[in-house]
Amino acid sequence: xxxxxxxxxNLVQPGGSLSLSCAASGSTFSEYDISWVRQAPGxxxxxxxxxxxxxxxxxxxxxxxxxxTISRDNSEDTVYLxxxxxxxxxxxIYYCATREKCxxxxxxxxxxxxxxxxxxxxx
Amino acid sequence: DIQMTQSPFTLSASVGDRVTITCxxxxxxxxxxxxxxxxxxxxxxxxxxxxSNLESGVPSRFRGSGSGTEFTLTISSLQPDxxxxxxxxxxxSYPWAFGQGTKVEIK
Numbered sequence: 001x002x003x004x005x006x007x008x009x010n011l012v013q014p015g016g017s018l019s020l021s022c023a024a025s026g027s028t029f030s031e032y033d034i035s036w037v038r039q040a041p042g043x044x045x046x047x048x049x050x051x052x053x054x055x056x057x058x059x060x061x062x063x064x065x066x067x068x069t070i071s072r073d074n075s076e077d078t079v080y081l082x083x084x085x086x087x088x089x090x091x092x093i094y095y096c097a098t099r100e101k102c103x104x105x106x107x108x109x110x111x112x113x114x115x116x117x118x119x120x121x122x123x
Numbered sequence: 124d125i126q127m128t129q130s131p132f133t134l135s136a137s138v139g140d141r142v143t144i145t146c147x148x149x150x151x152x153x154x155x156x157x158x159x160x161x162x163x164x165x166x167x168x169x170x171x172x173x174x175s176n177l178e179s180g181v182p183s184r185f186r187g188s189g190s191g192t193e194f195t196l197t198i199s200s201l202q203p204d205x206x207x208x209x210x211x212x213x214x215x216s217y218p219w220a221f222g223q224g225t226k227v228e229i230k
Contacts, residue, residue: 035219037167045159045167045210047219059217062124095166106173109157109212113166 002027002112004034004096009117012086020081020117022096029077030054031101035110036070036081038092038119048094051079053101064090086121093118125149125213129222135230142198144225146211151191155215158187158196161224162207170209171196201227 008020022034036048049060051070058070064083072079079096093116099108126149136142146156154174159167169178171187174194184199198205206229211222 037221044208044224045161045212045221047212047221050217050219059219061218097166106176107155107214109159109169109172109178109214110167111169111178113168115166 002029002032002098004098004112004114006094006096006114006117009094009119011120011122013123014087014121016086016121017082017084018086018119020083020094020119022079022081022114024077024079024098030074032098033101034072034079035097036079037095037097037110038090039095039116040089040092043092046092049081083119086119088121091119091121124218125152125216125220127211127213127220127222129211129225131225132223133226133228135228136201137230138201138203140201140230142201142205142227144196144209144211144227146189146194146196146222148192148194148213152213152215154190155213156187156189156194157212157214158185159210159212160205160207161210167210198227 003026005023012018035050049070055072067085069082095116097110097113099111128147156174158171161167170181175187186197208224208226210224
């Protein structure tokens with residue numbers, strides 16, 4: 001089981017940048033893909049991005065493509081979400097989440113979640 | 124991109140009721156669907172993966188079914204701990220997507 005802890009959330013002005021971190025513990029971090037999922041205040045869940053266990057593959061939601069980047073440092077057991085050109089609609093709690101790797105024809109849902117970090121974009 | 128449409132948005136029910144939530148995908152997602160429960164101020168918790176597989180530790184009153192583009196989450200006998208918001212999630216192809224959520228309220 002992997003334990004996840006997000007940090008870096010803050011108040012930032014529109015057009016600004018912010019970097020979030022997701023630190024992991026409890027298992028072999030380099031075996032896990034890591035996703036970011038966000039939730040605007042009072043709203044539903046929105047998948048944001050994923051990075052493969054090796055860092056070779058990345059995918060993004062259309063709403064953040066070209067503005068957000070994702071990276072990881074497996075020596076530090078940490079994933080980063082770099083957010084640029086921030087907009088008011090990026091205001092949300094950002095969760096990192098993961099699952100056990102797929103095997104025997106089965107892929108799981110997101111089993112392990114952090115507690116989230118709040119990003120507020122406002123002037 | 125695949126869109127996920129969940130219904131109803133809210134559902135009022137009593138303890139002991141059978142509850143069904145529906146999730147429709149805009150195209151086939153080959154059974155790669157999960158269901159989550161979220162309570163206020165908490166991270167989501169996965170209940171079901173690959174349409175119908177119960178996550179370890181989840182009570183058997185939760186059941187997932189469906190195929191192709193139509194999926195359902197059924198709670199056979201609603202318990203006090205089940206009042207929460209539920210989300211479906213397709214992970215067949217990127218970008219992944221969640222449904223809008225269904226809030227299960229006390230009648």
